[in-house]
Amino acid sequence: VRCLSYDPYKRYLASGSDDDLVHIWNPKGVEVNRMGGHVGDVNSVAFTEDGRVLFSAGNDNVMRAWNPEGTKMYSERKAGKADLLALAVRPGNGQIATAGRDGKVRVWKVSIENQ
Numbered sequence: 001v002r003c004l005s006y007d008p009y010k011r012y013l014a015s016g017s018d019d020d021l022v023h024i025w026n027p028k029g030v031e032v033n034r035m036g037g038h039v040g041d042v043n044s045v046a047f048t049e050d051g052r053v054l055f056s057a058g059n060d061n062v063m064r065a066w067n068p069e070g071t072k073m074y075s076e077r078k079a080g081k082a083d084l085l086a087l088a089v090r091p092g093n094g095q096i097a098t099a100g101r102d103g104k105v106r107v108w109k110v111s112i113e114n115q
Contacts, residue, residue: 020043020058038064045087054068062077080102085100
């Protein structure tokens with residue numbers, strides 16, 4: 001396990017790991033879902049403030065947006081050529097910041113309507 005994030009209502013705990021997957025756990029520690037799509041370690045996961053979207057970032061240079069209650073990937077964004085090491089969700093405005101191994105911080109505007 002490389003990273004962890006609780007959703008704001010503590011219904012889920014998301015983890016990223018070196019198996020290229022995002023895992024979703026219930027409060028009792030039972031895995032209830034897993035999402036594949038990354039090609040490389042998943043280094044960071046974070047929920048939106050309403051818990052409806054989970055973001056992940058990894059060594060494949062891609063940030064992904066997921067439905068945490070299913071396996072649907074809403075979107076993905078490639079961030080240059082460097083591994084993504086961290087991400088953060090800015091509450092209230094749809095901005096996501098990513099930090100890459102190249103030392104760059106990128107700020108993304110993400111809109112996920114009616115998901």
